[in-house]
Amino acid sequence: MTAPDKAAPDKTEQDTTEQDDVERTAVVVIGAGVAGLIVAERAAAAGLRVVVLDAADVPGGSVARHEVAGLDLDAGAESFATRSTAVADLARDLGLGGEIVAPDPAGAWIAHRDGTWPLPRAGLLGIPTDLDDVSLRAALGPDALDRARHDATDPVPAALTPGAPTPPSLGTVVRTRMGEQVLDRLVRPVVSGVHAADPDALDAQAVAPGLLAALEETGSLAAGVARLRSAAKAGSSVGSLRGGMHRLVDALVDRIEAQGGEVRLGHAVTGLHRDDDDWHVTTGAGGTAAPEGTARLRADRVVLAAGAGTAVPLLTGLFPSLADLPAPTGAPVTLATLVVRSDALDAHPRGTGVLVGEDVPGVEAKALTHATAKWAWLADAAAETAGPGVHVLRLSYGRPGENAARYADDARVLEAARRDATSLLGVELGEVLDSDVVRWPGALPAAGPGHAGRVARIRTAARGTGPGTGTLAVVGGWLAGNGLAAVVADSRAQAAQLFDKL
Ligand SMILES: Cc1cc2nc3c(=O)[nH]c(=O)nc-3n(C[C@H](O)[C@H](O)[C@H](O)COP(=O)(O)OP(=O)(O)OC[C@H]3O[C@@H](n4cnc5c(N)ncnc54)[C@H](O)[C@@H]3O)c2cc1C
Incomplete structure (x- = not known):
């Protein structure tokens, strides 16, 4: 180099x-x-x-590669947000415009102690836009959904506007507008996966630029998020590069x-x-x-x-x-990648992956990405390199406030990854062809x-x-x-x- x-x-x-x-x-x-x-x-x-x-x-x-089972995989960042054209423009300038890919539209699921549901679509960091979405009723329950509906009618307090003397945290914004349950059951697991931080520790403006202005102008958090989403290009909220x-x-x-x-x-x-x-x-x-x-x-x-x-x-x-x-500082993140041979995973039982609430018994992972379900190019590469029925799973460990020492031992992390993947995906994993553990100490500063x-x-x-x-x-x-x-x-x-x- x-x-x-x-x-x-x-x-x-x-x-x-x-x-x-x-x-x-x-x-x-x-x-x-x-x-x-x-x-x-x-x-x-x-x-x-x-x-x-x-x-x-x-x-x-943090944009790194590693080789697992002969496959070149992302060891850190694996996608980019399409809310702006910044990354796509850069890729085009570098001659990679033709390599930009969208993920499988199936989307991810969210797991809690009482069940696993498809994550409501079209949201931002787990904040829903459509409170009539059927998957939202299942994921939240009727009481929490009733509380979330206050968002449409409650006046927007000055403390949640862009000019507020004390900039509000993302947690405060969600809790005030839609209630504790939306924060706990939807936003916290997503934010823990994306930012390795608690929503109460994140500046709303910094992690969701334009959100407070959109909230003030529309009078509702759901409508504000919908406005931000519609301002972005239609299609998936993330993209990546083939390879x-x-x-x-x-x-x-x-x-x-x-x-x-x-x-x-x-x-x-x-x-x-x-x-x-x-x-x-x-x-x-x-x-x-x-x-x-x-x-x-x-x-x-x-x-x-x-x-x-x-x-x-x-x-x-x-x-x-x-x-x-x-x-x-950011919470240390540990990523465990498993390349497995399992025909049961061909059906993509949990879409592109699962975000995990803190209350799921026996599961330590905070997120699982079914990478071969998410990216078609990777499924093709896995089939070509290792044959049919081969899948790439990436599990993420290290919740905000958790001691990094818990994930210091590779063998223990891989054992947890196998157990967690079986539980979250609801199928037997079959043979593990290869695996790797990558650690990112503090690479996602809050x-x-x-x-x-x-x-x-x-x-x-x-x-x-x-x-x-x-x-x-x-x-x-x-x-x-x-x-x-x-x-x-x-x-x-x-x-x-x-x-x-x-
Ligand atoms: C596990 C993980 C997954 C992620 N997933 C996504 C994703 O899917 N999508 C997304 O958009 N973003 C993702 N991100 C975030 C994204 O990768 C980062 O926001 C971005 O790459 C940060 O780039 P950076 O150049 O600011 O910092 P870094 O990538 O941290 O680069 C800093 C560089 O400085 C070097 N350095 C440090 N100290 C010194 C020194 N004393 N002298 C010389 N060099 C030094 C380091 O070695 C490093 O190469 C992820 C991050 C992590 C950690």
């Missing part, structure tokens, strides 16, 4: 000189997740010499390198400071590929795309005004109440006032909000601010 000896185009080559062991370059991007790669690609496209540094041995961050979302990372890296940029892996950035002329970036301990252990770079521009765990200490070191900045204010503070400080004004950008899911749709749109906007006027 690293291309240190690669001939760069003339224009960028002039920008790079060696001085006292310090390498000079136009742009350093810290972090080769999707956010960093997007900005790096824009820098390279603007003719700037760009070096991307990542601590890991593979690029892509997996990790293809996006390969395409970005290829494009950066083709334009003379470099992606250096195994380089953990440990220091960032600025003098009158330049930014100084240091990589050190932890960088497995930096031969001398430490590398130093000087750059005109720096993009901090490394995630909150790295970014917050670097930012607070640079800007005393951010000293009180909390580093948002955007807590007041998130937008904190982002504004960070970006104001980063823009700066003295020498170097406008030469530092901070990007990534911890600011933009989790999910590729948010990260792609925000990273592209930040890149435009940094490079378009050059």
